Amino acid sequence: MSSTVKASPSNNFRPKLNFLYGGSGISFGSRVNVALSKPRVPEVLCMSTPTTTTTQHQVTPMSKHNDVAILVNGCTGNMGKAVISAAYSAGLHIVPVSFGSTEEAGQMVEVCGKDILVHGPSDKESVLASVFDEHPNMIVVDYTVPAAVNDNAELYSKVGVPFVMGTTGGDRDRLYKIAENSKVYAVISPQMGKQVVAFLATMEIMAEQFPEAFSGYSLQVLESHQAGKLDTSGTAKAIISCFRKLGVSFDMDQIQMIRDPKKQIEMLGVPEEHVPGHAFHMYHLKSPDQIVSLKFQDNVCGRSIYAEGTVDAVLFLSKKVKSKAGKRIYNMIDVLREGNMR
Structure with a gap:
């Protein structure tokens, strides 16, 4: 009932939080520069383990939440498997069922010693x-494809099962309408990484407290993800919405999407081993006279940050269902505000 994963190397790896490409400060154009020295790799939130050392160990549940059952829709994908592994480590009950395409039907996927039928x-x-x-305490986690988001939400709502929507894309207005018109509980978020969500929450507070603070500023946005991610980053869209409230004019089609592995390595400094699974976002603001420049960046290598955040969302939603909370639709900022992060 276990699987092997790569353990952390002997050196003390720590995630970094830098708001400037190549440094740890904010650069105010040519007149003021508070940027620190450039690190070897521009890491802001690199939560996956470096792969220079490959010691193997057994995954065992860290805490017991056997009263919570989780069904991961999309178990054939890397993100789905990462969530199952994190859920197993947290002691959740893994429902051995998932869903997929017609071609995937009948497949048996093994994760952490669990055989899951698609x-x-x-x-x-x-x-x-x-x-x-059979499992009335069950919560569905969705990590499928953008095209399936709305149909899946309708399915969960029709059956009445609470769900955590981790898949980005789809018609988001329709998604929320589906959830709101049903009686199900749900966590819907374009970003499941807790630390990145905290940054997003800070941006939303700033937008609320200081509207039009960057009026007239121009904005450049670049996002890089693995080639398999077909849609534009939901995180980037959420941050851009905050900048718009701060007075910045920007159209979503101006986002620069990088999916070419060569460019990701050479231009952005994505570690080669993380090209198949990473999320880099860069936001560059400039004043109308070009003398003030601010850069914000969040870089994530690997999928563990999203998987752990997803499990927290499941545990959070389970409590809301059991308490019959009046509010039914939540996001990851609600999860953070609960103050019970593992």
């Missing part, structure tokens, strides 16, 4: 309803 589209409603009857 069902196709034709029987997903009946299977989900049956499993929910």
Whole structure:
């Protein structure tokens, strides 16, 4: 009932929080420069373990939450597998069922010693309803594809099962409308990394407290993800919304999407081993007279930060369901504000 993962190397690896590419400060153009020296790799939130050392150890549950059952829709993908591993380590009950395409139907996926059967589209409603009857404390986690977001939300709402929507993309207005019109509890967030969400929450507070503070400023946005991510970063869109409230004019189609591995390594400094799984975001503000320049950056290597945040969202939602809370639709900022992060 376990799987092997790579342990941390002997050197003390720590995530860094830098708000400037190549430094730890904010650069105010040519007149003032508070930027510190450039590190070897521009890491802001690099939460995955470096791979120079590959000691293996057994994954065992760290805490017990056996009263919470989790079904991960999208277990064939890397993110889905990462969530299952994190949920197993936290002691959640893993429901051995998932859903996929017609081609994936019948596959058996093994994660942490758990055999998970993938069902196709034709029987997903009946299977989900049956499993929910068997596990009334179950919460579904969705890490599928953007095109499936709205249909999946309708399925969860129809069956009545609480869900955590980690998949980005889809029609987000429709997604919220589906959830709000149903009686299900849900956590919906374009970003599940707790530390990145904390930064986003700070941006939202700043936008609320200081509207139009950057009126007239121009904005450049660059986001880099693994080639398999087809949609534009939901995190970037959320941050841009904050900048708009701060007075910046910016269209979403101006976002620079980097999916070329060569550019990611050479231009952005993405570690080669993390090209298949990373999330780099850079935001560059300039004053109208070009003498003030501010850069914000968050870089994530690996998927563990999202997986751990997703498990926290599941535990949070489980409490809301049990307490029959009046509010039903939440995001990761709500999870953070609860103050019970593991």
